[in-house]
Amino acid sequence: MKIAVVGGGLAGLAIALGCEKNGHDVTLFEASTELGGRMKTLREGNHPLDVGFHVLHTAYSTVKDWIDLDALHIKPMDACTMTIAPSTGRRRLLGDALRSPQYLFPTLKSVGVFDGLRFLRWRMRTSARDLERDMDEPTPSIAEGLHQRNFRPSTQRVLRSLFTGITLDPTLSERIAFADFTWGAMSHGKMVMPRDGIAAVPHQLAARLRSTEVRLNTPVEAVTKSNVVVNGQKEVFDRVVLAVPQHVAQRMLPGSVGEHRPNERRTTTVVFVAPEAPFKQARLLLNEEWGENSHRVLHVHLPTNLHPHPDGHHWVVATLVGEDAEEVDVEAVKAELIEWFGASVNQWSLLATTTVRHALPHIDPQHHARTLPEVEIDGILLAGDHRTHPSVQGTLRSAERVLKHLDIPVPRRP
Template identity: 35%
Template sequence: MSDIAVAGAGLAGLVAARRLAESGHDVTLFEEREDVGGRVRTRNVDGFTCDRGFQVLFEAYPAVRRELDLDALSLRSFAPGGVICRPGKRSTLSDPLRDPGALLPSALSREVTFADKLRTLRLRRRLTGGDWPEFGTPDQSIRAYLRDRGFSEAFVENFAAPLYGGITLDRSLSTSANVFEYTFRAMSLGSIAVPAEGMAAIPAQLAERARDAGADIRTGVAVDDLDTGGNRIALDTESGSHEFDAAVVATDPPTARELTGVESVPTEGSGVVTQQYRLPGPELDAGTRIMLNAGGEAPNTVAQLSSVAPEYGDGSDDALLAASFVDDGAQDRPADELAAQTREALSSWYPARDVSGLEPLATDRIPFAQFAQPPGAHARLPDVDEPAGPVFLAGDYTRWSSIQGALESGARAADAVDGAFDA
């Protein structure tokens, strides 16, 4: 039996810890915070369930289906597509194959052309066949990808820009088309959802399964240094120095680069500001669809979370809304200014609806929400075994920036450790 340390109790670290414990290793996981989850966190605000940022789970992701018990999470799903919003006008655009009830309103939408709707169906058929797309293949931006396939400027600006602005935090659509293909396939094969108890239910489940497998999870203990100079790995923490046969570094990217010296760990990325609100009832008629801002950039999207997951509400008729801001300058705008922009947008989309009572509950400023993923970026990411010595990396920055990438990287790191000790 080998002694393995895991630094970081985000999704990647928790998966690595469970898998290594199941393989018979003696696993100790160190987490700087007092609880697990990394970037995936939830808290209660005035009776409302508020995730840290607007985070969702693509339930069709292969690693999601492999690593999580989806039934136990009691997922609550968004309706496919979205509501394209601009002043005085709202238009539904959905997937008629997954959402037959939206066939007529989608067909009548003039925000994109009829030819765009046919191209979308053809693209759906191509991307849902065969295996999942590979990252690091010949690449281009999402914008160039859509234009090369004949999509109109109206489709790109009115639908793709706000939708993928929410997914990639890059409304300019300069992100790698590899991300587009993977997420488009996932949205075509399954729902986007949130657990009934909030996104923190995901790492809570992973931690429980890791403990059941025998992993020792120590929260409130940061790993300050990692020394590979001796016969064993030495980890310096606030509780002292500990020696192990190998270590998996599953921290945030800057800390991972500092601990391992691997310069290819990306430390530049995109940020997002998410604000959550109480809106006195009745709820908006968008229901469980994401509202896409086609008339401006602030906010990029608005979602009525208490319609998707009633458990997110406070038990009253008031709705819980989440707005995301990905435009330049959002990180520096005061919370009341962000709320005013959301109030103004909703008033223009729903001119007959009084939204003056929109009340901010929480503001999350996340400067580094995803690492930068321009075309070709994924081919330059570090391998899990790139650090010197018996040290391995686990984080979405070894795959691609997503929950899929994090879960998959944890599994790959565990396999790499197993392979090193089997050799």
């Protein structure tokens, strides 16, 4: 078959690979100048800098099936999160005591025994063998679900900040089942970062393509079940797969892939070079007071604590989330971080700012991860995280659904 795949992000690449390995004639259309989509890494001074805080979870079953982790030279982040209340300077630690017993007492001190037991129960409820299990049923939103789970208000605040960072949605409208899925992924595997940045993941799939014709810089204007329109010219295919982000799919297939929402789930990072690392661990420092009193920095991490810069530079990445994240005032961010780390922040210099618009899709709480929504609409096959759930696992799962629909096996990784 002649197959067109529109979109060269992780989903499109996985589908192209599966189709070509099964003997099909694949053309991959990508609007931008490079493959990889939202898993994007810049190079600053020849060192990788991810566009947005992005980790890979080793517990994802699809990662095991598709990705050669050894070849990515991954390093794991610590199995804990530090939090800060900038107004008091108080820091707390939340760690996975089952995996790293040294985190037991600091975690109990942070959240108390009862919330410690609630965390344990939550962890025990997750299934290492089937992380997505809870997403097969409709569930309430994360905001509602966290409330129902009776955590103390101070723990709720931490969890709200944590899931705002994971879903990039301050309203926490994503399904609580998605929170359960990520909690399970954190509990049953490691959060790792590839040596060459997160883009190394889709680039690994791209490097395995042999016969696929890749057309970069080629925005597709419209699709039907057998046509792709580029520069006003129709090209004919036996099957067309649309593997573009949700907002583009909404434009191309109006009314079919959910209502359009103006809220974009934006995230911005402000990256500084610091003479000294403000903390040495490979962890997230999460703002418990995010959103209060104009606290705009949601979390800080230092990618160079994990993969050191060859020149010994320390990179401090401050992450902002929300619709106004793009309107970033670097001096205001620095002033906020002085509250966190003291006057040494004055010695930091700006390295870069990055913004992702339409960073993650909106998923209706009624949507089921594995069975709904449909794979095919008007004869067009649909893939991408908006068809399943907003994660690497969801994205690869959406690709597997399309391959299964075409009766194509998932290609074995080398």
